[in-house]
Amino acid sequence: MLNGKKIVLGITGSIAAYKAAFLCRLLIKKGAEVQVVITPAGKEFITPVTLSTLTNKPVVSAFFAANDGTWHSHVDMGLWADVMLIAPATAATIGKMANGIADNMLITTYLSMKAPVFVAPAMDLDMYAHPSTQANLEKLKSYGNHIIEPASGFLASSLEGKGRMEEPEAIVAYLETFFEKNQQLSKKKILITAGPTYEKLDPVRYISNYSSGKMGFALAEVCAERGAEVFLLSGPVQLQAKHQGIKRIDVESAVEMYQAATRLFPSMDAGILCAAVADYRPASFAEKKIKRNGEALHLELLPNPDIAASLGKMKTQAQVLVGFALETDNEMQNAKNKLQKKNLDFIVLNSLQDAGAGFKGDTNKISILTAQGEKVDFPLKSKKAVAEDIIDFILSHNE
Ligand code: PMT
Numbered sequence: 001m002l003n004g005k006k007i008v009l010g011i012t013g014s015i016a017a018y019k020a021a022f023l024c025r026l027l028i029k030k031g032a033e034v035q036v037v038i039t040p041a042g043k044e045f046i047t048p049v050t051l052s053t054l055t056n057k058p059v060v061s062a063f064f065a066a067n068d069g070t071w072h073s074h075v076d077m078g079l080w081a082d083v084m085l086i087a088p089a090t091a092a093t094i095g096k097m098a099n100g101i102a103d104n105m106l107i108t109t110y111l112s113m114k115a116p117v118f119v120a121p122a123m124d125l126d127m128y129a130h131p132s133t134q135a136n137l138e139k140l141k142s143y144g145n146h147i148i149e150p151a152s153g154f155l156a157s158s159l160e161g162k163g164r165m166e167e168p169e170a171i172v173a174y175l176e177t178f179f180e181k182n183q184q185l186s187k188k189k190i191l192i193t194a195g196p197t198y199e200k201l202d203p204v205r206y207i208s209n210y211s212s213g214k215m216g217f218a219l220a221e222v223c224a225e226r227g228a229e230v231f232l233l234s235g236p237v238q239l240q241a242k243h244q245g246i247k248r249i250d251v252e253s254a255v256e257m258y259q260a261a262t263r264l265f266p267s268m269d270a271g272i273l274c275a276a277v278a279d280y281r282p283a284s285f286a287e288k289k290i291k292r293n294g295e296a297l298h299l300e301l302l303p304n305p306d307i308a309a310s311l312g313k314m315k316t317q318a319q320v321l322v323g324f325a326l327e328t329d330n331e332m333q334n335a336k337n338k339l340q341k342k343n344l345d346f347i348v349l350n351s352l353q354d355a356g357a358g359f360k361g362d363t364n365k366i367s368i369l370t371a372q373g374e375k376v377d378f379p380l381k382s383k384k385a386v387a388e389d390i391i392d393f394i395l396s397h398n399e
Pocket of ligand 1 (some may be wrong): 210214263273306323338360361
């Protein structure tokens with residue numbers, strides 16, 4: 001999996017820097033090409049000579065070569081790499097990465113990086129547990145960086161706890177799994193619906209629901225990270241799709257979403273319908289703002305097209321169709337009915353009875369039901385982790 005991969009290895013000033021030599025050796029043995037970028041503090045712990053000998057490349061540390069003034073291009077390294085791995089990553093470097101403090105070559109390279117970034121923290125247990133370190137790590141995660149959690153054990157401070165950089169073998173295994181997963185959906189086209197729909201009443205009002213789009217966008221991100229070409233059909237949301245493999249198509253109403261979904265689906269390998277589509281729309285649209293006159297206002301609502309059921313009818317043997325069920329009661333039976341009626345292969349059930357599940361938040365708690373009658377429950381997780389579970393589950397049932 002690592003054969004031929006181009007890896008920028010960032011090394012910072014931690015005692016765990018000695019492990020970077022083993023890491024280099026393992027990566028090179030796997031056939032990777034490694035370019036080391038080291039911070040000034042990193043050089044206090046391991047010499048560039050060791051690293052350049054192991055990688056067969058000059059180690060980059062300063063913006064310019066002291067002897068002849070050659071400029072080291074962090075931008076070129078950002079374009080060259082298939083992945084950037086920062087191991088060990090100190091609290092200081094993590095803080096600079098989180099806040100864009102570009103005062104050394106490693107941070108400028110990080111800020112220029114086009115490839116996925118992996119961070120293996122190494123520090124004392126209290127530094128690691130400190131809210132500021134944890135907040136910085138959360139920031140890095142929100143930028144899409146992957147954190148390779150440190151292990152627990154004896155630390156250089158002679159204290160014991162969580163903060164030891166993960167072992168080189170485990171870091172290499174982590175990268176291998178990443179590249180393996182990265183290709184799982186290559187050449188697949190996946191349609192994902194996300195967010196709410198707005199059903200217009202008059203120029204200032206609409207009927208809608210609380211969907212933020214977070215769950216659908218997380219699914220789009222995970223599918224794209226695994227190599228799929230994603231068509232993200234989104235209702236009005238405040239989110240941005242970051243991955244280049246995502247083609248975003250914005251719609252407003254259920255009818256617009258239906259038209260786009262039925263047009264796209266025939267050329268897709270799979271559809272994942274996460275949008276909270278309004279079931280009804282106002283029968284008429286008032287061209288001017290409806291004025292209050294003190295009387296009750298009666299709205300006539302018409303049923304919207306059921307996108308999931310329509311795609312279920314169009315579905316071929318080769319296509320996979322996944323729906324969601326957002327329930328407040330009688331959850332399992334309602335989800336089973338939707339699975340059957342809409343001719344889905346899988347349905348992801350989330351219930352508003354479960355704290356942290358459903359709309360708006362960053363977490364969800366789901367069960368997945370299959371058309372064959374299997375049911376698997378998952379614990380409360382971040383929406384990104386839930387999306388990973390959903391894709392893993394579908395892949396394991398479609399081998
Ligand atoms: O966006 P977030 O804030 O992150 O919240 C995520 C979520 C709660 C919206 C998401 O996890 C979810 O449950 N989405 C489906 C919500 C919903 O409308 O469920 P439903 O049970 O009403 O619909 C069943 C299925 O039919 C869904 O796949 C839905 O997309 C689809 N449907 C529904 C109506 C319709 N007219 N067309 C459809 O395709």
